[in-house]
Amino acid sequence: MRVAICGKRKRAFIRNKLYLMIMLPEFYETHFKRELGRAEYLFLKILINLLQSIKTVSIEALATALPVPILFESRRKKIQRFLSLNYINVEEIWFPIVKSWLEIYFPLNQVIYLIIDRTNWGCVNLLMISVVWDKRSIPIYFELLNKLGTSNFDEQKTVFNKALPLFKNYKTVVLGDREFCSSKLANWLTEQKVYFCLRIKKDAFIKMESEIWLQLKHSGLSPGVSFFYQGIKYTKSSGFISFNLAGKWKRKRLGVAPEDGWFILTNLDDLDSVIKAYKQRFDIEEMFRDFKSGGYNLEETNVSGQRLISLILLISLAYTSATISGQKIKHKGVQKYVGRIKESGRTVRRHSSFYIGLYGANWVNFINETSELVSELLTLSPNKRPFYQQGQRAMRLIMSAF
Incomplete structure (x- = not known):
């Protein structure tokens, strides 16, 4: 007998929440809406979310992943034009x-x-x-x-x-x-x-x-x-x-x-x-x-001058956003679902708040594409239902940190 762990309504909730997920604190949003035009504001949010997902600032990689329905070369030039704006400083x-x-x-x-x-x-x-x-x-x-x-x-x-x-x-x-x-x-x-x-x-x-x-x-x-x-x-x-x-x-x-x-x-x-x-x-x-090999792979970019400063600015925005979210996840007590926790007797933590925030978002974001498969997989182990329910609660708490 199969036991439904996550019903249609709950799956719909998860999907809707993920579509709205942004790794930007409220005071970031307030400033961006005041200082940027609507198009620049939306594009900036898209780029920050791309950074958190693909973890590289290579223009080619960003253009490849940019979810705007235009030609690849047009996407690449769109990113370059944005990074060259004189008020993105x-x-x-x-x-x-x-x-x-x-x-x-x-x-x-x-x-x-x-x-x-x-x-x-x-x-x-x-x-x-x-x-x-x-x-x-x-x-x-x-x-x-x-x-x-x-x-x-x-x-x-x-x-x-x-x-x-x-x-x-x-x-x-x-x-x-x-x-x-x-x-x-x-x-x-x-x-x-x-x-x-x-x-x-x-x-x-x-x-x-x-x-x-x-x-x-x-x-x-x-x-x-x-x-x-x-x-x-x-x-x-x-x-x-x-x-x-x-x-x-x-x-x-x-x-x-x-x-x-x-x-x-x-x-x-x-x-x-x-x-x-x-x-x-x-x-x-x-x-x-x-910023480099442990996160956003800054050294992979070939840009220079104003565009490089703009890229570092984007990384700074993404970095602090992930850190703030990671702190919230730790405060909710569910960081053990994201990474290994510090063992007894260990003097330094295993993972920073940045790591917890960055990879916590990655973990719950995969539900969007695999929710049907995961739901069916969970029904095959009904004896593990209490643990799955705890994990689903942890996912909801992690989502609320963003």
Whole structure:
């Protein structure tokens, strides 16, 4: 005897819900409807949903999947024209959303950690400011450098001048690796009343109370050792203020120690605050992985210039939308239906909120095409009916997160 697990009315509900599913928070929708024409608004939503589904920003792949009934070449050109629109840019599309996002998710008494970093592939050299959030970082402002190699102070100052006004009401701490260790940047951030933790190179020189300059690699830092010096000089040039210096080298574990310790230039007042802050710098590495091979395969695109910035903007919209949805799924307690959960004794989570949001949508979306087959399959195992019913409830809860 077959037991019907999912009747026609329930299947119809699932289909209708899936047709309406969009991975866009309400405050995104409000801004898009206000700032974009109806055609641009609809096309933007279609592109974001395509990104979440096919997980690549290759123009060819997007054009192949674009569900608009026109020739392939016409679809490809339509996407290119959209990405070339001058008002599809960070300041007009993304900044207002960032402001709303900050108001919703960041209380005014919360410390905000900004990361400056650079990534490159092929001939692309991208400088980015991002915010640490939920063990990832969220892009805030990004620019393409018209050169290869490291950024300079003027380029760094330019991106900060764009991003910092968004955080004027927050205590902000800037985190940067050894590319961003210039005394010019540290001095300028101090003038902006912004805190910072910038890792400096071990061949750098500092001066403490005496007139002797000490090279950091001779400071005595070794595995298991840490220190905090106040009022040090970091440059022999005049005109720069004093900073603090934190040193930290993790102790050996199982006989193995990290290859290098940290020397961190800062204007924070104690070692613990500095180390707690700087540890979060590595969240941007996870974000870049999500943007590239671990998520949207950004490196596969061949576009450049304005179109590339627009693509990164689309990824940022999709990325934050998936993260917000993933947080909702976790709050509903059904993330175990999407991916493996953290085992007892494991110190780090298996999957980010981004992963849960992205693949949670993929999981329930397949119902749209396979609901009849799945319904018949479930009738063949009536003894598993309670588990199937729990899973169907989880699907409905996941759908409600979007």
